Amino acid sequence: WQNPEDRDTGDRLLRRARYSLNARVGYTVDRWRLGADLLHSGNRMDFGGVTLDSYTLVNLDASYRFTPEWQLFAKLENAFDENYQLASGYHTAGRTAYLGIRYR
Secondary structure, three states: OOOOEOOOOOOEOOOOOOOEEEEEEEEEEOOEEEEEEEEEEOOEEOHHHOEEOOEEEEEEEEEEEOOOOEEEEEEEEOOOOOOOEEEOOEEOOOOEEEEEEEEO
16 A cells, blocks of 8 residues: 655646555466466546556466476466556557577
8 A cells, every 4th residue: 555645736646546456376386387467557647637546466477497497477467458558649569479499
């Protein structure tokens, strides 16, 4: 929780939610690593008195380590295809998937 208020004017600060939540769970077994993120933001004020709706996102990820150096990974952002805006009139990406291989 925060109080997004301009102390000089008493106006609510733009694009700042009063409530937000970020949580992550992860599980590792053998060479597999699985994870999920939950991100929530309450409503926010934007320019022109526009209220930006609250939103909740779920991101999922998994990886498999073939060797100590090589890893296959996958990520699904905005898994439930939430429609939300960070700024009035500018839409964000819908469900997005990534797949890759990493060498370290």
